[in-house]
């Protein structure tokens with residue numbers, strides 16, 4: 355049967371159209387997004403070749419493999435994807451610097467290249483534990499404005515990236531699944547593009563994505579249940595209790611272990627994702643990284659009418675204190691995320707029953 359392709363605008367046409375709404379905007383911003391998209395296309399190609407090329411498995415810088423700043427073993431594709439993001443983006447004259455999951459410090463645009471006014475934070479390959487088993491992975495990125503002193507030439511430092519998620523001017527992710535998609539927000543809603551593998555173009559196939567307010571599907575790594583805090587345990591227990599429990603409805607559960615893929619499912623049909631703060635490792639307040647995982651996904655989900663939170667406050671309002679800071683993250687359908695926030699705000703049963711609680715009313719205001 356012949357394949358009928360949908361006719362749609364390309365990413366370039368979409369960006370030009372968006373720019374018309376912002377008369378002050380210059381071409382740098384569009385060029386930045388197109389360079390990030392180009393990096394994603396190159397990564398998609400490497401991912402698609404799978405075991406046909408030598409790109410699977412661990413990166414072997416030294417005999418024992420290489421470990422990134424997070425203390426995690428790097429896959430060959432982690433390193434390759436990081437390199438592709440840097441090489442595709444550093445020439446454009448739109449960036450002052452980049453940070454990545456795979457680099458300890460910020461990457462400053464070399465002095466022989468033109469320096470621009472934006473900063474890029476990215477996770478070049480998200481869900482890398484899925485690479486060797488041929489399950490969907492992705493890339494995710496966040497765009498910030500460089501502080502004026504940096505755009506004017508002062509040396510770049512880590513502090514320049516420590517801006518809350520509310521300051522993002524754009525965020526996007528690429529999903530390397532059965533088809534490759536780029537999902538993007540430049541602050542005017544969320545739009546999905548599918549890569550035409552023959553033309554090599556991202557085509558607008560999913561304009562104006564919206565996350566439904568309600569859902570009956572949640573996503574959490576249940577192997578961490580013994581480390582969860584009481585509000586998360588309560589929420590999951592209530593979902594599991596189904597129709598006869600307090601929620602009065604059955605829930606489904608999904609976990610891909612690739613946040614980009616889980617976020618994409620939630621954008622497509624609703625749901626709630628939790629990687630909450632837990633007690634597994636007290637030195638890490640959560641698993642996901644604020645600057646290049648939680649913030650861009652939070653921006654996209656909120657632009658699509660959903661909600662993104664630490665469980666206690668909107669994740670986009672967290673003031674970062676370090677480049678690779680981790681954070682508890684809950685995002686997805688608005689009413690579920692608000693419910694989880696309510697559970698965090700309410701005192702636990704034990705607290706409410708304690709005599710000090712009633713008398714001194716420390717927790718009552």
Ligand SMILES: O=P(O)(O)OC[C@H]1O[C@](O)(COP(=O)(O)O)[C@@H](O)[C@@H]1O
Pocket residue numbers: 455477479480481482483575611612613614629641
């Ligand atoms: O191994 P777990 O606990 O299921 O964690 C999976 C989570 O870790 C991540 O893979 C972290 O991303 P990286 O692969 O970029 O380190 C998320 O994408 C995912 O949600």
Ligand SMILES: [Mg+2]
Pocket residue numbers: 477479480481613647
């Ligand atoms: Mg990741």
Ligand SMILES: [Mg+2]
Pocket residue numbers: 432455477478479480481482
């Ligand atoms: Mg990664």
